[in-house]
Structure formats: C-alpha cells, structure tokens
Amino acid sequence: MLAPSNQLDGISGAALQMQRELQWFKEVESIVPPICKDLVNADGKRPSELFTEQHANLVKEGEKWMKDIAASSSFVAALIVTIMFAAAFTIPGGNDDTGAPIFLGNDLFMVFIISDSISLFSATTSVLMFLGILTSQYAENKFLTRLPTKLIIGLSTLFLSIATMMIAFCTALAILLKGRSTKVVIIPIILLACVPVTLFVLLQFPLLVEIFISTYGPGIFNRKIERWY
Template identity: 35%
Template sequence: MLAAANRHVNLFNFLRRKNFLRESTVRKIDDEGNSALHVAAVYSKYKLWPIPGAAAQMQWEIKWFEYVKYSMPRVSFRRNNKEKSAEEIFTETHTTLVKEGAEWLVKTSESCSVVAALIAAVALATSASIPGGIDEMTGKPKLQQHTAFEIFAISSLVALCFSVTALTMFLAILTSRFQQRDFARDLPVKLLLGLTSLFISIGAVLVSFSSGYSLVTEDKFRYAIFPVYAATCLPISIFAVAQLPLYLDLLRTNFKSRFDYR
C-alpha cells in the first residue's frame, strides 16, 4: 500500500514480480477503508514524477493509476468507508492538476501556433516565387538544371506541408475539451506531432532560404553571404533550441514507460 501511495515504481514492480501482490495482501485496507488502489488514486504535489510540466504529470498519474489497477485482483475494486471508488477519488484529487495542465497546453500551443503560421506564410510565399524567373520561351524555370534549385523546390514544399500540419495539431489542442482522459494519450500525442512537424518545417524553411539565395547570389558573394544566413536563422533557431527539452520530455513520456505490464 505504501509503495502504491508514494509512487515507488521499482518497489512496486519488485513486489509484483515476486508475486507478493496476492489477494490476501490487496485485501488490506486502512482505517478509512482505502485499499492500495484508493491510495494510488490520491494526488499530492509533494509526490511528483521526475518530468516537468503539469500535462506530463497528469499523463504519468493516469499511467500509474492504470498500472496499479491492472496489477490488482478484482477483489481490490471496492468502495471505502465514504462509499467512494478509486476512480472517483482519482477524479476529485486531480481536478487542479487537470486545470494546470490545460493552461500549460494552451499557452504552449498558442506560442507554437504563431511560429507555425509564420513559417507557413513564408513557405507559401517562397514556393510561389521562383529564383531566376521563368524562361518565356519554354515556360520552365531558368535555373532548374541547378541542384540548388531542386533543393529549394523540395524544401519549400516540405516546409509548407509540415508547418500546416503543425498548425493543425496546435489548433486541435486549443479546441480540445481537456477532459481527464485526454491527458492519457490524445493531447500528448497531438503536442508531440505538432512539435515534430514544427521542427521539420523550421529546418526545411532554413534550407529553402539558403538554397534560394545561393542561386541568385553571384559567386563572388556566395561565401560572404554566410554570416547573413546565420544572422537570419538565429532567432528561429533559438526558439527551436528552447523547445527541444520539451520535445525530448514528450518522447520520454510517450514512448518510454517505467511500468512493466508483463
């Protein structure tokens, strides 16, 4: 019961692997009639998971509760002395965390959607303008034989597609109802897909910008223009680096679990 209440994952896994979570053990209750599943459902701000962000905390709380529930025999699914089930206690004690997670997701999605919209606008304008112009005789781009032109065309299209995808994911989060169950999988996956698409679009638009300028810049200025490239790419690169820790945390919470369901 203490292992479940204090989120001691390693200890709980050890007891489970050694088959200590038998019916006689899980039948034990405290003075208020709470079983191990009841105490696992109680949220405390002093028992945080090693992951930043209220939304990620909520996701791991749901994972932990479901894991403990999966590990318990059916006999443990009982009500306490106040006639409350473990699910009801979980909902009541996590109301504040759900609200904090929703606010955090809204702020993150709003800031990222602004960047995604800007990249989409730039990518659309870039894809519509062809470096070197069009050959009036053939109607084809004059510089289409250059490798840099192919890179420019492909990267512009990639930037446009992924920036629109990122914008769609962030808007989907902003219009979500932020129900408790949404934090288990739906919202984190949308945020992860949005950030992935945003990072790809950022890289693609930088490649498109560099390749396009290399086509229209004369050879004698080609290497001198590199500092200008760096200065232009710096602000958006800083944003990407600032969001990278969040992206890595999302990968860890969605694809790496400390809970062994075997």
C-alpha cells in the same frame, strides 16, 4: 491521492504531471484484484471517482498548459505556412518568357523547391495538430497518450518546418548570388540561419524528448511486477 509536490516538480508542465499520475493509477489498477476497482471508501466513492475528484485542478492546469503551448506554436507555424506558400510562387530568378523558372536546371533550385515544399507541408501539419489540441476534449484519460501524441507531432513538424525554411532561404540566396563572391556572403548567412534552429533545439527539443519518453518510454515500473491475485 495526488502525488507530493516534490515528486511532481521534476516533471515539466501540468499536462505531463497529470500523465504521470494516470500512469501510476493504471499501473496500480493492473496489479490489484479486479474486485478492488469497485470497492468504495467511507464516503461511498470508488477509486476512479476519488482519483477524478483529487485531480480535477491538475486537469485544468494541464489544459491551460497545453493550450498555451499550442496557441503560441500554432502562431509561429501559421507564419511559416504564409511565408513558404508565398515563396513557392516568387521563386528565385523569376520565370522566362514561357513561364518556366529561369533556374529550373540548377541543382540548388531543386533543393529550394524540395525544402520549401517540406517546410510548407510540415508547418501545415503542425498548425492542424495544434488546432486539434486547442479544440480537444480535456478529459483526464486524454492526457495519457492522445494529447501528448498531438503535441509530439506538432512540435516535431514545427521543428522540421523551421529547419527546412532556413535551408530554402540559404539555397535561394546561393542561387541569386552564384559567382558573386558567394562564399564570403553565403557562409555568414548560413551561420546566422542556424541560429533560430539552434534556439528551437535548445528551448523546445528537451521538452519534446521528455514528452516522447514519458508517453512511449519504458513506463514507470520498468520491471516485472507480480499481480496481487
């Protein structure tokens, strides 16, 4: 039987609601006698079959919820991949006659290269994770850990790519404007660069934390339960 709406409303997204229903089912299944798993009701249906039937709509809603998040997030991650890949070959200051970067010996240049690389690789990982979500098989048991894990990795790497992209942007400006009233220009830019990172944290980080706790937290029954057999 599907949980009352007032209990599910406190859980973000249909996918996490389906995950919670599965967790309840697995917990109950683990404490009842094994013979109960194969018992049938008046309609000749076993508990697992009845669960699947009653949660069919929630599975569809969970699939739509996850695909919507994956589609929008993968678009952002793909843009970051494009930007950071281009930035790796249009480095600040350009190259000298030998082809070496002009600011190769600058510490800020190394920060730029490292942050650019991290942003590129993490954004690529994020795209792959979200593509995995879009092409996944949405069987009900996948909502327990597999799909939430992909979403956790995708959102985490997307956050990392955004943060390191802003670091790369700020260091590139610092390199180019070095010695030219840098503090007057760089400090406001750094503050502005914190805006997208802060917005992402405010908008998506609570969801990421909720998914992580729901998937890898202590569980529904955070106590020792005696089996019925």
